[in-house]
Amino acid sequence: MATIEFRDVEKRFGAFQAVKPMNLTIQDGEFVVLLGPSGCGKTTTLRMISGLESVSTGTILLDGRDVTWAHPSARDIAFVFQFFALYPHMTVRENIAFPLQAQGESKELIQQRVGEVSRLLQIEPLLGIRPGSLSGGDRQRVALARALVRRPAAFLMDEPLGALDAEFRAVMRAEIKQLHLDQHATTVYVTHDQIEAMAMGDRIVVMSNSEIQQVGTPAEVYYNPSNLFVARFIGSPGMNLLKGQYADGVVNLPGGGQYRVPAEWEGAVRQALGGSGEVVMGFRPEAARLSADGSIGAELYADELHGAYTMLYLSLDGQPEGVYVRTDRKVKYPIGTPIRFDLDPAMVRFFRTDTEKAIQREVVTA
């Protein structure tokens, strides 16, 4: 078990800053997801923890021990890659046993450990066969077993489900999480898939442009994104964003609509904007409620049945992008129908247009 700590860790490739100075502490037993689009620095960050990539400046601590310059093999960390590299000429049993044999462990211990992990991952029936004939999901289970069998202090996983089809991904996602709940090994997991990050992470580190945008629980990054990037990136679809002019407690929308800022936000918004000015309102698709006398007017542009619910896409005058509204499947209107809606005041957020950062308010606790 291990804590992992980054102190001002930076990575440069020549003039390119792949990871800007970063501070982050991953607690013992925590499942932390590094999430971001390709090129954001998440894989480089992971590789620095493993020692596969050197650090340009700063310090990495493993359980308080400075491992910045320690050899990868001296870090007691197991790496699970997207492409499961199994030895084709060995049986599943031999593949799983390999790391222990390399460490010179006794036959009895190897047999016991291989037995344990294969029971855990339910791959006992596969032990005698070669990986060539296994399905993608089973191969990934064997690769996981091989990582687990060493009982490392921490797991690093780099898009381990990226190569699987959507159906298997959902199954394996739950299995890996389940495994973590059983074992509680510190895990750092890299993905570009926000659904995976939300489903699996105790905490999510959202990265973009070589730096951390936000660190928080799934609920925090979903409901309280720190800036417009996180608001758009988390959620499928992302947060709805409407641009308007704030003055005297009201956001005036370009099409003539007016939204009264909830009382608990008014002070913070006024202060952030220095009295009045341009502001972005954000809300999730499920925060909107259709109502004939709703304060915001729009027009139906498209509607999408998602099985259990329907997602409406509404266009608004003067807004470059429309908004998604999640509704009951029974809601059906012709395209072009004028639609009015209101927002759940507890789910409205505000962003500055200059810095793109969320406007924060003091939370009064009773």
Added chain:
Amino acid sequence: MSNVALQNVTKRFKHVVAMRDVSFDIKDGEFFVLLGPTGAGKTTTLRVIAGLEQQDEGSVIFDGEAVDALSPADRDVAFVFQQYSLYPNMSVYDNLAFPLRSPMRQLPEPEIKRRIEDAAEKLRISHLLTRKTARLSGGEMQRVSIGRAIVREPRIFLMDEPLSNLDAKLRESLRVELEHLQRTQGSTTLFVTHDQIEALTLADRIAVMREGRVVQIGTPEDIYDRPATLFVAQLVGTPHINLLNAMHENGTLQVANADLHLPAPTTGETVPDKLVLGIRPEDVHPDPEGAFAGQLALLEPLGSETILHIKIGGPTLLSVVPGLLSARVGDTVRFNVAPESLHYFTREGRRISAVTEVAVPVQ
């Protein structure tokens, strides 16, 4: 735009039968989706309609007339491919004009201009017409390639996974554009995809294909609410439908390895002793007063909804609830299942229709 039909089409390749006795009828102005996994025969079907493949048996009918003898060019169909093949050094305008200026058509320039401006407005690319396509974003390129199909004013649009190479956010926004275009323009379209969300959101009707056969044809609601087979039931819906083996005894179903008793189907046919019960995750309702209980094995908070994995003895049931939920792994979860939301299948995978389904005609 046209009505397009396939009648008993079979297509064999050297080692596989790609299409087995495929029949369907795409109505004028309909957005018709072929949905199925890789190798189901979707793309072959599309190519047979286009005339790029010749079927071994059966007939392709456009507006009541067989087109089997017509070359691809004479069938007047427009393809939108997965890979957009635009000329990088030409402007968007010239790319759109290209098919209209071809020796086969040679439309007068004012007519070309009218069609391009019309299509550009629909696709909201009017501001890009003078730009070189090499300098467009992925989404813009995809719109231009759809535009190049639109300007031809073909009898049918054929789209082969046009969205699958795009990232998730772009796919969402183009899906909305396609849907809007379809609802407002009503062009006859055959759209091939393996993505069930695309099929449910875009289609007027869906034909589910598997191993060269059409398994079910219906509206998205038909496919989702009344899947004809276990295969279809598993193909649509995220998360997946729960499938449980059950024994039928005296009007109740006993789920194997679990303390779960549910009503047997009210149906005109004989209910077999062993069957498979299907429950959509949104039909498993957590409720402190619920009739059933299980143990929370896993919680997946996705933001707009939360997936609960509820262990009920041997099997695990997935439940999906709106919003975030505060519960701890290991907690006892009580839940209800509405009897009218159950799906019943034979062990062979065929739907056992409830009496009420027959009584209420499909809309």
